[in-house]
Amino acid sequence: MYGVRKVLGIDGGYKGFYAKNTITLTPKFVDDIHKRGGTILGTSRGGHDSVKIVDRIQDRGINQVYIIGGDGTHKGAAVIFEEIRRRGLKVAVAGIPKTIDNDIPVIDKSFGFDTAVEEAQRAIKAAHVESESIGNGIGLVKLMGRYCGFIAMYATLASRDVDCCLIPESPFYLEGKGGLYEYIGKQLKQNGHMVIVIAEGAGQELLSESLQSVDQQDASGNKLLQDVGLWISHKIKEHFAKKKMPINLKYIDPTYMIRAIPSIASDNVYCTLLAHGAVHGAMAGYTGFTVGPVNGRHAYIPFNRIIEKQNKVVITDRMWARLLSSTNQPSFLKPRDIAEAKKEKYPANGILDGKIVKTMSMN
Ligand SMILES: Nc1ncnc2c1ncn2[C@@H]1O[C@H](COP(=O)(O)OP(=O)(O)O)[C@@H](O)[C@H]1O
Numbered sequence: 001m002y003g004v005r006k007v008l009g010i011d012g013g014y015k016g017f018y019a020k021n022t023i024t025l026t027p028k029f030v031d032d033i034h035k036r037g038g039t040i041l042g043t044s045r046g047g048h049d050s051v052k053i054v055d056r057i058q059d060r061g062i063n064q065v066y067i068i069g070g071d072g073t074h075k076g077a078a079v080i081f082e083e084i085r086r087r088g089l090k091v092a093v094a095g096i097p098k099t100i101d102n103d104i105p106v107i108d109k110s111f112g113f114d115t116a117v118e119e120a121q122r123a124i125k126a127a128h129v130e131s132e133s134i135g136n137g138i139g140l141v142k143l144m145g146r147y148c149g150f151i152a153m154y155a156t157l158a159s160r161d162v163d164c165c166l167i168p169e170s171p172f173y174l175e176g177k178g179g180l181y182e183y184i185g186k187q188l189k190q191n192g193h194m195v196i197v198i199a200e201g202a203g204q205e206l207l208s209e210s211l212q213s214v215d216q217q218d219a220s221g222n223k224l225l226q227d228v229g230l231w232i233s234h235k236i237k238e239h240f241a242k243k244k245m246p247i248n249l250k251y252i253d254p255t256y257m258i259r260a261i262p263s264i265a266s267d268n269v270y271c272t273l274l275a276h277g278a279v280h281g282a283m284a285g286y287t288g289f290t291v292g293p294v295n296g297r298h299a300y301i302p303f304n305r306i307i308e309k310q311n312k313v314v315i316t317d318r319m320w321a322r323l324l325s326s327t328n329q330p331s332f333l334k335p336r337d338i339a340e341a342k343k344e345k346y347p348a349n350g351i352l353d354g355k356i357v358k359t360m361s362m363n
């Protein structure tokens with residue numbers, strides 16, 4: 001349509017610009033890629049050197065750069081865009097929101113998220129079957145979400161088999177009134193079995209207290225997490241052993257199996273819309289933008305709006321309230337937590353004449 005003669009794929013993430021050879025992408029080469037999981041281009045963490053990256057863009061005569069990834073990738077794309085602007089190059093930079101975590105703000109959702117939620121159903125179903133099959137059975141499923149619990153929240157809401165969903169945005173506690181142990185005891189007495197879903201970033205503050213772990217990061221600067229699933233399995237078993245109440249806990253960690261599957265049909269269609277949107281935007285002369293739907297309308301969003309914050313579950317919003325009412329789990333919230341969550345949702349600019357401005361939405 002636009003008469004493009006050559007499309008290059010950069011192998012291995014940002015460092016691939018300067019550390020590896022490019023891959024020529026032809027229609028034949030990419031014909032079947034939507035039927036596979038993972039990435040034919042390869043991925044990496046760290047290695048973002050904007051000067052070297054833009055040098056290589058210049059050397060190769062590239063005039064449009066499409067960058068695919070999550071919130072870290074978009075921060076990197078914004079830096080590349082600035083460097084290109086500083087050099088006065090005629091190179092368009094477009095971001096395509098791809099991450100199962102759904103942690104990119106402004107847009108309705110990222111590519112890959114629905115696929116992850118769909119595949120998580122299989123693990124939750126298995127946890128339900130296993131827990132139902134044995135006395136005082138607990139099925140525990142860990143899902144991805146380093147900083148946000150969207151996969152856990154939507155997978156829980158979709159399944160209706162989950163009795164408790166724990167996410168990073170909603171701190172919880174184990175002991176005492178309103179705590180997790182009390183709730184588990186109650187559920188087991190009532191139903192004889194239960195399912196718990198935990199996002200990998202949940203309860204990390206409890207883990208560091210009990211394991212006295214040191215803060216570690218991956219090459220991209222992301223927090224390296226302890227396995228909260230293993231830790232909480234151990235704590236629950238220990239607690240009920242002390243109480244002399246026999247339980248049967250089965251821990252399922254499907255995280256990488258979920259991330260590795262090919263995308264589902266709705267994500268395939270979404271991906272097509274993102275790809276078309278990005279190409280039409282760059283061809284129309286836009287640059288420094290991410291493409292994606294905002295309230296259902298596909299839009300071009302400047303990088304600075306995308307990178308200013310991370311998308312998180314707002315625990316004072318309706319969606320989390322819907323989850324709480326579907327699981328009947330305790331909210332684990334103290335008044336202080338609610339005040340803090342509200343402060344985050346309605347920052348200073350949301351206040352007009354001393355009153356909080358609320359917008360009506362079904363989100
Ligand atoms: N603030 C930043 N500035 C420049 N590059 C960044 C920044 N944050 C992350 N990156 C780079 O973006 C890439 C992807 O980031 P990462 O956090 O690993 O994944 P994701 O895009 O899924 O969040 C990595 O190569 C990382 O070094």
Ligand SMILES: O=P(O)(O)OC[C@H]1O[C@](O)(COP(=O)(O)O)[C@@H](O)[C@@H]1O
Nearest residue numbers: 070098099100101112144145146259
């Ligand atoms: O162990 P790895 O490969 O660093 O990946 C783990 C992380 O990847 C994530 O799934 C994000 O992956 P994507 O951004 O590729 O969807 C996080 O939830 C998780 O913490």
